[in-house]
Amino acid sequence: xxxxxxxxxxxxxxxxxxxxxxxxxxxxxxxxxxxxxxxxxxxxxxxxxxxxxxxxxxxxxxxxxxxxxxxxxxxxxxxxxxxxxxxxxxxxxxxxxxxxxxxxxxxxxxxxxxxxxxxxxxxxxxxxxxxxxxxxxxxxxxxxxxxxxxxxxxxxxxxxxxxxxxxxxxxxxxxxxxxxxxxxxxxxxxxxxxxxxxxxxxxxxxxxxxxxxxxxxxxxxxxxxxxxxxxxxxxxxxxxxxxxxxxxxxxxxxxxxxxxxxxxxxxxxxxxxxxxxxxxxxxxxxxxxxxxxxxxxxxxxxxxxxxxxxxxxxxxxxxxxxxxxxxxxxxxxxxxxxxxxxxxxxxxxxxxxxxxxxxxxxxxxxxxxx
Numbered sequence: 001x002x003x004x005x006x007x008x009x010x011x012x013x014x015x016x017x018x019x020x021x022x023x024x025x026x027x028x029x030x031x032x033x034x035x036x037x038x039x040x041x042x043x044x045x046x047x048x049x050x051x052x053x054x055x056x057x058x059x060x061x062x063x064x065x066x067x068x069x070x071x072x073x074x075x076x077x078x079x080x081x082x083x084x085x086x087x088x089x090x091x092x093x094x095x096x097x098x099x100x101x102x103x104x105x106x107x108x109x110x111x112x113x114x115x116x117x118x119x120x121x122x123x124x125x126x127x128x129x130x131x132x133x134x135x136x137x138x139x140x141x142x143x144x145x146x147x148x149x150x151x152x153x154x155x156x157x158x159x160x161x162x163x164x165x166x167x168x169x170x171x172x173x174x175x176x177x178x179x180x181x182x183x184x185x186x187x188x189x190x191x192x193x194x195x196x197x198x199x200x201x202x203x204x205x206x207x208x209x210x211x212x213x214x215x216x217x218x219x220x221x222x223x224x225x226x227x228x229x230x231x232x233x234x235x236x237x238x239x240x241x242x243x244x245x246x247x248x249x250x251x252x253x254x255x256x257x258x259x260x261x262x263x264x265x266x267x268x269x270x271x272x273x274x275x276x277x278x279x280x281x282x283x284x285x286x287x288x289x290x291x292x293x294x295x296x297x298x299x300x301x302x303x304x305x306x307x308x309x310x311x312x313x314x315x316x317x318x319x320x321x322x323x324x325x326x327x328x329x330x331x332x333x334x335x336x337x338x339x340x341x342x343x344x345x346x347x348x349x350x351x352x353x354x355x356x357x358x359x360x361x362x363x364x365x366x367x368x369x370x
Contacts, residue, residue, distance in 0.1 A: 001033050006100055007073035008032040010091060013082050015166060015307050016106060018229070023047055028058060035070050059094050077102035107168070111304050111312040112326040118350055120230040121305070121328055125348055125359035128225025128232045131159045132362040135221055136238060139369040145208035145219065146200060149179035152223055162226045168308045177223035178207035182214060185342035188296035192310070194332050195220070195293060195342055215241040218341035218366070220334075224309060225348075225360070231309050233330035234360040235346035240370045247343050250287055250335040251366050254344030257281050257333040261302065261315070262349055262356035265329070271319040275301055278315075278333050290335040302331040305348055327351040 001009055011017055011029040020029045021039050025047065030038040040055045041047050053064055062072060072095050080088065080101025092099055113121065138151040153176050157163055165174050172191055180197045189196020191206055198209040213219055218239050225232035237251060257278045265274060278301040282291045292298040304311030305328050313321050315329070323329075329351065334344035345364045349356035 001031075001077055004077065004100060004102070004105055006033070006075050006077040006102070007097070008075075009077040009102060009106075010095075011079060011106075012087070013079055015168075016079060016110075019110060019307065021052075027055065028061070030061060030065075032070060032073065035068065038064055038068070040064070058090060061094060073097045075100060077105065079103050079106065107312050110306060112324055113306065113328050113350070114326070117230060117306065118326070118328065120228040121232060121348065121350065122359050124225045124227040124230050125232040125234075125361075127160060127227040128234050129361045131156055131161070131225075132221070132223075132234055132236055132360075134159075135236070136367050136369045139213075139219075139238070139240075141370060142212065144210050144212050145179050145181040145184065146210040148181075148213065148219065149208040152179060152221055153177075156223055160227050161224070162229070164226060165224045165231065166308045168310050172310065173204065174206060174309075175204070177221075179219060179221050179223075180207065180342050181211060181219045182217040182341045183339065184209050184211055185218075185220060186294045186336045186338070188293075192298075194298045194300070194334055194346075195222075195336065196296075213240055215370070216243060216340065218243065218247065218337075218343055219369070220342040220344075222346065230306055232348040232360055233305055233309060233332070233346055234348060234362060235332060235334070235344070236362055236364070237343050237345065237366045238369045239366050241368070243340055243366065244337070247337045247340050248366060249285070250290060250337060251343040251345075253281065253285050253287060254333045254335060255364055257301070258331045258345065258347060261331055262358065265323055265349070265351060265356045267323055267325045267351065267353060269323050271313050271315045271321050271323070272317055274315040274323075275299075275317050275319070282333075287335060290337055292334060294336050294338065301333050302329050304328060305330050323351050325351055325353055329356065331356075 009031045025041045026043040028040040039052045076097035081103035187198040197207045199205040222235040300316035302315035330348050332346035347360045
């Protein structure tokens with residue numbers, strides 16, 4: 001707030017409210033540059049504690065601040081990319097402040113994880129790994145990708161996954177993740193995921209499309225690891241029968257790319273440098289045509305993770321943002337082989353002074369499940 005010239009910040013979206021007060025509430029979090037925060041709760045009505053106040057509406061804020069001896073701000077940081085125009089006008093009228101769009105600033109702050117947050121991600125990564133290791137036992141011959149996906153989701157939920165898969169952005173949707181088999185992995189997606197899948201219905205074109213999993217195909221399982229409110233990302237590849245050698249070779253290149261980025265990804269290295277590193281390795285093996293899709297290729301190789309699955313930073317071209325210690329990133333170099341399906345792995349990492357610390361550890365080789 002000091003750097004952008006704001007006197008205070010007002011938050012209302014669930015993730016940012018939880019980040020600042022530790023509860024999901026319908027209401028507002030007001031944080032001044034000087035003085036204590038004010039947590040304005042409309043629902044639920046059973047939250048108590050210092051600085052928490054039950055209110056009916058935003059317009060109660062001036063009176064609450066007056067009770068605390070705090071003046072109204074002259075300049076107020078708000079979630080401009082996430083609230084409606086009507087809410088913007090209402091906040092403006094209530095406070096009389098000049099409003100600043102703070103969405104980019106807030107996302108940057110959340111991209112650098114505290115020691116507590118890093119530990120929550122390590123715990124999610126540990127549990128995510130334990131559950132992922134049980135996935136191969138779920139397959140039965142003749143299954144559709146949808147049936148397999150249901151069993152995978154059931155396994156995760158029974159083992160403590162919260163299921164909720166928070167995503168930043170009004171154009172992004174998902175359920176618990178995706179299970180992609182065969183050529184469905186190459187289906188172009190309207191969503192900004194590495195790989196999409198056609199989905200079961202036009203209202204959610206993502207993931208399994210009810211195809212029977214065939215001999216000679218891969219199945220990529222990418223189910224979220226939300227066990228603590230902080231989500232790890234981990235994808236693994238399985239096969240029904242033997243695959244063409246190209247699939248195994250590309251899979252190994254995926255692992256090589258991850259290891260290279262994890263080594264080079266120290267504070268100060270830029271996102272575009274990490275993207276270029278992935279392209280250089282891909283070109284060395286002449287696999288450009290299969291990298292991150294076929295007809296529609298994703299233009300990133302990694303993304304931030306936290307309470308949302310698509311946080312900052314994004315490892316992509318034309319992004320000079322430097323990595324910083326405390327960034328938590330999912331690396332997902334993936335390839336799609338026509339007639340076979342997706343190969344590659346995805347793992348979650350924490351940026352440290354010595355490179356990236358891996359926090360997901362399920363076996364990385366292509367596991368034959370038939």
